[in-house]
Amino acid sequence: MKQFVVIGLGRFGSSVARALGEKNFEVLAIDRDEGRVKEIEGIVSQAVVMDATDEKALRELGIADFETAIVSMAETIEDSIMITLALKELGLKQVIVKANNELHSKILRKVGADRIVFPEREMAEKLAESLASPKIFDIIEVSKTHGIIEMVAPKKLANKTLGDLKLRIKYNVSVIAIKRKVPYSKPNGTTDFKEEVIIGPGGSDELIPGDVLILLGNYDNLEKVKKL
Amino acid sequence: MNDNFDDLIELSDFYILSQKFEEAIKVLKKAEKINKVVPKLYYNLGIAYEALSEKVQARDSFRLALKIDPNFKSAQEHLDKLIEE
Numbered sequence: 001m002k003q004f005v006v007i008g009l010g011r012f013g014s015s016v017a018r019a020l021g022e023k024n025f026e027v028l029a030i031d032r033d034e035g036r037v038k039e040i041e042g043i044v045s046q047a048v049v050m051d052a053t054d055e056k057a058l059r060e061l062g063i064a065d066f067e068t069a070i071v072s073m074a075e076t077i078e079d080s081i082m083i084t085l086a087l088k089e090l091g092l093k094q095v096i097v098k099a100n101n102e103l104h105s106k107i108l109r110k111v112g113a114d115r116i117v118f119p120e121r122e123m124a125e126k127l128a129e130s131l132a133s134p135k136i137f138d139i140i141e142v143s144k145t146h147g148i149i150e151m152v153a154p155k156k157l158a159n160k161t162l163g164d165l166k167l168r169i170k171y172n173v174s175v176i177a178i179k180r181k182v183p184y185s186k187p188n189g190t191t192d193f194k195e196e197v198i199i200g201p202g203g204s205d206e207l208i209p210g211d212v213l214i215l216l217g218n219y220d221n222l223e224k225v226k227k228l
Numbered sequence: 229m230n231d232n233f234d235d236l237i238e239l240s241d242f243y244i245l246s247q248k249f250e251e252a253i254k255v256l257k258k259a260e261k262i263n264k265v266v267p268k269l270y271y272n273l274g275i276a277y278e279a280l281s282e283k284v285q286a287r288d289s290f291r292l293a294l295k296i297d298p299n300f301k302s303a304q305e306h307l308d309k310l311i312e313e
Contacts, residue, residue, distance in 0.1 A: 152281040181279040183245045190268065190302055191244045191275055208247050210280040 001026055005066045006044075007052045007083055009036040012098055012119050013072030017044050028066065053079050055086040063087065068094040071113075077104050081111055088112035136226070137212065146218055148176065153211040154228040163203030173217035173225050175201055180211050233262045240272045244279070252276040267297040274306055283310055 002025050006017040009031035017029040017040055027044035030052050031037050037047045050057055052073075063069070069087050073080040077100055087095045088111065096115040099105040105116045129136065138150040157165055167173045178201050181193040198205060207213075215222060236259035243252035256273045263269070274289035290307040293300050 181247075183247060183275075183279070185241070185245060186302070190271060191241050192302060193275065193279060210247075210249055212281065 002068070003066045004028070005030065005063055005069045007031075007069060007071045008073035008080075008098075009033070009040060010072060010075070013070065014040055016070050016072065021045070028061070028063075030061075053082045053086070055089070058083075058086055059090060064090040064092070066092060068092070068096065071095065071097040073098070075100070077107075080104070081107055084108055084113050085111040142216070146216070147222065148214060148216050149222050149226075150179075150212060150214050151226060153178075153207050153209075153213050154225075155209065156228050157207050158209040158211070159206065161204055161206045162201055165207075167215075167225065171217065171221045171224055173215050173221050175213055176216050177201065177214040178205065178207070178211050179214070180208065231258055231262065233259055233266070236262070237266070237268060237272065240276070244272060244275055247279075249276040249279045265296055267293040267300050267303065269293075270296070271300065271303050274303065278306060278310065286310055 004017075004020050004025055005028040006013050006020070007030045009017060009029055013031070014029075014036065017027055020027045021040075021044040027046075029037065029040050029044045029047045030050050032049065032051055034049050037049045041047045048061065050061070052058060069092050071080050071083050071087070073083065080097060080099075081104075084095055084097050094114045095112065096117060097108050097113045099108055099116045099118055105118075108116050129139065136149060136151045140148040142148060162175055167175060176199075178198040180196045180198065182196045183191055183193040186192050215225060217225075236255045240252045240256045240259070243249070243255065253273065253276045256269055256276065259266075259269050260273075270289045270293035274286045274293060277283075277286035277289055287307060287310050290303045290310070293303040294307065297303075
């Protein structure tokens with residue numbers, strides 16, 4: 001089972017620790033603040049009040065046995081740099097660090113951080129994207145040129161089969177899945193719907209209004225499909 | 229032709245269950261001109277808009293349903309889900 005150590009239990013760190021704990025991974029959560037540590041006890045495998053800048057204490061805690069560390073102490077830049085350096089020296093394979101700004105990120109790279117995250121910036125970009133294109137729900141970057149997007153099927157495509165639409169031939173875009181709301185009648189007389197996912201739909205599958213398509217393709221081609 | 233409110237609501241149920249969400253919205257708009265105080269009208273509108281991923285209209289419709297009937301559990305559940313997305 002994967003083991004994680006989360007250092008810094010502010011909003012981001014505690015959310016990561018909580019999410020990993022709820023997925024039943026082994027999680028060691030560390031913070032200087034006793035209150036923060038108490039809040040996460042019982043959700044993670046172990047929660048410890050400790051100054052993580054103390055390399056000796058980290059070593060004694062057996063941190064070197066963990067595969068991945070998440071350092072979430074962006075408010076105290078110096079501490080996050082020191083901890084990252086210590087974790088890499090202890091031999092952790094993957095150290096993920098929350099950064100505050102570009103300079104912070106640059107220094108973290110130099111001291112060996114394997115991945116740097118800007119949660120607020122990433123969230124802000126996603127929110128901006130969703131506001132700019134309300135019919136695009138998600139974008140996953142596969143490479144610099146290709147991605148997977150989740151979008152509401154353009155009206156023009158409704159009531160046609162994938163075979164008729166020939167998205168692959170015309171745009172070199174693959175429909176990986178279709179998310180569909182399937183209505184049903186509840187015992188109290190109201191209608192509701194449940195979501196059904198059609199994985200790897202075939203040419204005979206017909207799109208209905210409101211279907212959400214998961215598409216894989218080159219960004220330029222995906223853009224063309226978005227504009228249909 | 230004189231449209232009967234209850235018939236229109238029933239027709240909207242039929243359209244929703246047949247996945248004809250746009251048609252459901254059309255008949256519900258007609259029904260709204262007859263009676264604006266029935267929560268199910270706005271609930272069905274919310275369902276049809278949500279099915280079409282028209283989230284803003286869906287949220288507004290569920291809010292209207294809840295304004296008329298604050299205890300409309302299904303409307304509240306859909307609204308909560310849409311707000312958190």
